[in-house]
Amino acid sequence: MRSATPSVPRLLSGRLPFFYGWVILGCLCCAGFARQGPAVATLSIFVEPLSREFGWSRAALSGAVSLGGVLAALASPLIGPWVDRHGSRATLSLAVLVTGAAMLLLSLTPSLLVFYLLFCIARMNWAGPFDLGIYTAVNNWFIARRPLANSIATVAQMAGIVTMPLIAQLAMHQHGWRFGWVAIGSLTLVVGLLPVWLLMVRRPEDLGLLPDRRSDAGAELRPAREEANFSRRAALATAGFWLLLLYTVLVYPVQAGVSLHQAAHLIERGIAPTIAATIVSTFSLASGIAAIAYGFLPRWLPIRYPLTLVAIFLTVGTLLMIGISTATDGFVSGALFGFGIGGLLTLLPLAWADYFGRANFAAIRGIALSAQVLAQAAGPLLSGALHDGTGNYVRSLQSFAVLSAFGVVAALLARRPAALATSARSPML
Numbered sequence: 001m002r003s004a005t006p007s008v009p010r011l012l013s014g015r016l017p018f019f020y021g022w023v024i025l026g027c028l029c030c031a032g033f034a035r036q037g038p039a040v041a042t043l044s045i046f047v048e049p050l051s052r053e054f055g056w057s058r059a060a061l062s063g064a065v066s067l068g069g070v071l072a073a074l075a076s077p078l079i080g081p082w083v084d085r086h087g088s089r090a091t092l093s094l095a096v097l098v099t100g101a102a103m104l105l106l107s108l109t110p111s112l113l114v115f116y117l118l119f120c121i122a123r124m125n126w127a128g129p130f131d132l133g134i135y136t137a138v139n140n141w142f143i144a145r146r147p148l149a150n151s152i153a154t155v156a157q158m159a160g161i162v163t164m165p166l167i168a169q170l171a172m173h174q175h176g177w178r179f180g181w182v183a184i185g186s187l188t189l190v191v192g193l194l195p196v197w198l199l200m201v202r203r204p205e206d207l208g209l210l211p212d213r214r215s216d217a218g219a220e221l222r223p224a225r226e227e228a229n230f231s232r233r234a235a236l237a238t239a240g241f242w243l244l245l246l247y248t249v250l251v252y253p254v255q256a257g258v259s260l261h262q263a264a265h266l267i268e269r270g271i272a273p274t275i276a277a278t279i280v281s282t283f284s285l286a287s288g289i290a291a292i293a294y295g296f297l298p299r300w301l302p303i304r305y306p307l308t309l310v311a312i313f314l315t316v317g318t319l320l321m322i323g324i325s326t327a328t329d330g331f332v333s334g335a336l337f338g339f340g341i342g343g344l345l346t347l348l349p350l351a352w353a354d355y356f357g358r359a360n361f362a363a364i365r366g367i368a369l370s371a372q373v374l375a376q377a378a379g380p381l382l383s384g385a386l387h388d389g390t391g392n393y394v395r396s397l398q399s400f401a402v403l404s405a406f407g408v409v410a411a412l413l414a415r416r417p418a419a420l421a422t423s424a425r426s427p428m429l
Contacts (some may be wrong), residue, residue, distance in 0.1 A: 006089070006197075006198065006199070006200070006201070008198050008199060009023075009199055009200075009201045009207060010207065012199075013207045013208075013209065019209070019212070019213055020201070020204070020207060020209060021141040021142060021149075021204060021209075021211070021212065023199055024137060024141050024199070024200060024201065025138065025141070025142075025149055025152060025153065026195065026199075027195040027196050027199050027200050028088075028092075028134050028137055028138060028153050028156070029152065029153060029156035030156075030191050030192050030195045030196065031092045031095075031096060031130065031133070031134055031192050031195075031196050032130075032134055032153055032154075032156040032157035032160060033156050033157065033159060033160035033163070033191055033192070034096055034099070034100075034160065034187070034188045034189075034191045034192025034193075035095075035099070035125075035126055035130040035134075035157060035160060035192075036126075036157065036160035036161050036163075036164045037099055037100070037103045037122065037126075037164060037184045037185065037187075037188045038068070038099065038102075038103070038119060038122035038123045038125070038126045039126065039160070039161050039164065040065060041161050041164070041165050042161075042164045042165050042168055042184065043061070043064075043065065043119075044165065045165045045168045045169050045172065045180065046168070046172075046177055046180065046181075047061055049172065049176070049177040050109075050115075050177065053177070054111075054112065056112055056115075060112060063116075064115065064116050064119040064120055064123065065119075065123060066377050067116065067120050067123075068119065068120040068121075068122070068123025068124045068126070068127065069123065069124075069127050069373045069374070069376065069377045070373075070374070070377070071120060071123075071124040071128075072123070072124045072125075072126075072127035072128035072369070072370075072373050073127075073128075073369075073370040073371075073373040073374050074370070075124060075128050075129075076127075076128045076131075076132065076366040076367075076369040076370050076373070077363075077366045077367050077370055078366070079091070079128060079129055079132055079362070079366060080132055080232075080362040080363040080364070080365060080366025080367070080369075081232070081360075081362070081363040081366070082362075083129075083132050083133060083136050083362035083363075083366075084136070084359070084360050084361065084362045084363050086202070087136075087137070087200070087201070087202025087203070088132075088133040088134070088136050088137035088140075088196075088200060088202070089196060089197070089200035089201070089202065091129050091132065091133040092129070092130065092133040092134070092137075092192075092196045092200065093193060093196050093197045093200075094129070095125040095129040095130050095133060096188060096189065096192035096193045096196060097189070097193060098121060098122070098125055099121075099122045099125045099126070099130075099188055100185045100186070100188035100189035100192070100193070101185070101189075102118045102119070102121050102122040102185070103122060103181050103182075103184045103185030103188055104181065104182060104185035104186070105118050105185075106118050106119065106181040106185070107178040107179065107180075107181040107182045107185070108178075109178075109181075127369075127373050128369065128373075131369060132362045132365065132366060132369065134153055134157075135150070135153070135349040135353075135361075135365065136358075136361050136362040136365075137200065138150055138153050138349070139349065139350070139352075139353035139358050139361050140202070140203045140204070140211070140358045140361070141203070141204055141211055141212075142211055142212055143211040143212055143227055143358075144211075144212045144299055145212050146299075146350050146353060146354070147294060147295050147296065147297045147299070147346075147350060148295040148296065149295075150295065150346050150347075150349055150350045151291050151292055151294055151295025151296075151346050152295065154291045154342070154345045154346045155288055155291050155292060157345075158284070158287065158288050158291065161284075162284065164184060164187070167183055167184065167187060168180040168181075168183060168184055170183075171183035171184075203358075211358075227354075227357050227358065228354070228355060228356050228357040228416075228417070229357040229359050230355075230356040230357055230359075230360060230364065230417070231360055231363075232360055232363040232364050232367070235355075235356045235360070235364045235417075236367075238417040239413075239415075239417070240355050240414055240415060240416060240417040241355075241356070241364070241417070243410050243411075243413050243414035243415075244348075244351060244352065244355065244368065244414050245367075245368055245371055246410045247307065247311075247348075247407050247410040247411050247414060248348065248368055248371055248372050248375065249371050249372075249375045250311075250375075250403045250404065250406050250407040250410060251310070251311060251314060251344060251403070251404055251407045252344075252372050252375035252376045252379065253375050253376070253378050253379030253382060253400065253403060254314050254318065254379060254400040254403055254404045254407075255314075255341055255344060255376065255379065256375075256376040256377070256378075256379035256380055257378075257379030257380050257382055257383040257396065257400055258317075258318060258321070258337060258379075258383070258397070258400055259283075259341070261380070261383050261384070261387070261393060261396070262279075262280055262283065262321075262334070263276045263277065263279075263280050264393075265321065265324075265393040265397075266279055266280075266324065266330050268392060268393065269324045269325065269330075270325070271324070271327060271330055275327050275330070276330070279327070279330040279331055279334045280334065282331055282334050282335055282338070283334040283335065283337060283338040283341075284338065285338070286334070286335040286336075286337075286338025286339050286342065287338040287339075287341045287342035287345070288342060289338075289339075289342065290338065290339040290340075290341070290342025290343050290346075291342040291343070291345060291346045293342075294306060294342070294343050294346045294347055295346065302415075302416065303347060303350060303351045303354055303355075303416075304351075304411050304412060304413075304414050304415065304416075305411075306343060306347055307343075307347055307348070307351060307411040307414070308408055308411040308412050309343065310340050310343035310344050310347060310411075311340070311404050311405070311407035311408040311410075311411055312340075312408055313336050313337065313339045313340030313343065314337060314340035314341075314344075314400075314404040314407070315401050315404040315405045315407075315408065316336055317333050317334070317335075317336035317337030317338075317339075317340060318333075318337065318397050318400045318401040318404060319397075319401045320332060320333035320336065321333045321334075321337070321393075321397050322394055322397045322398065322401075340404075349365070351414075352364060352365045352368060354416065355416050355417060356417070379400075382396060382399065383396040383400075386399065
């Protein structure tokens with residue numbers, strides 16, 4: 001049974017001078033911003049004060065991130081079909097509410113066990129329901145403008161990653177780490193809950209609209225362009241699914257492994273800590289610029305070519321990091337790697353929607369998301385293990401360069417499946 005359409009969107013959609021999908025995208029930007037409370041960048045602000053007060057090791061704190069990711073990997077294939085049936089409103093509202101409550105309760109943390117319980121729940125939401133809810137809604141409301149819509153949603157999440165740690169740090173500076181969690185939890189609820197609960201709608205057809213645009217009165221509801229319509233079972237039978245999945249498994253260890261250890265590698269190569277921090281900021285800035293740029297890709301260009309470019313950026317950036325000897329080397333390699341990450345975060349959700357349609361997007365992506373989360377967890381472990389064994393990051397960077405180079409091949413081979421491509425008006429398979 002599908003969720004009922006809220007009354008506020010019905011009231012607004014006929015009165016707005018623009019497509020209601022832009023309101024949906026605004027809600028998703030709020031949810032994406034609010035998502036970043038349990039992000040690794042936010043947790044990093046709390047590591048030192050928690051370790052100092054409780055004596056917890058850095059490995060113990062990092063374990064909460066990994067365990068939350070594993071829980072998300074187990075839950076995502078089950079959550080996906082539910083999101084397809086009921087829409088993103090309930091999923092995102094619940095994710096925001098539970099995450100905000102968990103962040104607030106973390107301010108009362110008395111033990112490592114309680115910390116794990118609360119943070120793992122929040123981290124599972126971050127890696128699973130938030131991702132499925134945001135990108136399912138984006139790709140349901142936009143087809144022709146999917147690149148731009150995905151780009152905007154990705155940039156909003158990057159803004160959250162930048163802002164949440166700063167807010168936590170300011171709050172902690174005034175009243176200690178417990179107030180830092182209160183500030184993060186409050187911001188999560190204020191920014192994320194009301195817009196999603198009041199304004200989200202499952203699909204444009206629920207308001208008598210079409211993806212990308214408003215429908216003309218009395219006109220037949222015809223889509224702006226043809227789209228695929230695959231069931232999860234049908235998608236699993238295509239080579240395109242497995243090649244996109246292979247691409248995901250190859251590049252996400254690179255994304256996580258290099259990102260987490262980038263600053264440490266720069267310092268080991270003789271770069272001053274302040275300069276290393278600036279290079280990491282440049283990496284983040286390049287990711288944001290790339291996310292915006294990929295939003296203007298022409299729709300006639302097969303998505304496998306931009307995905308190939310992303311893997312090339314990751315390969316070249318990683319290889320350049322091996323031989324860093326000056327700050328300039330660091331800025332160049334960091335920027336190239338950032339261009340790859342920004343494209344990766346924007347383009348992969350777009351590729352899954354373009355290849356398999358929006359009717360069962362969350363069910364199909366839920367499987368891919370499990371592999372993605374596990375691949376992200378493997379990257380830092382591989383990098384840390386090779387560093388401990390060799391004393392530097394050279395072997396890990398070489399390994400990541402090989403993985404992303406194979407990603408280039410996987411992307412080139414990942415053609416869009418054609419067997420079940422049909423009009424969006426076709427019955428759901």
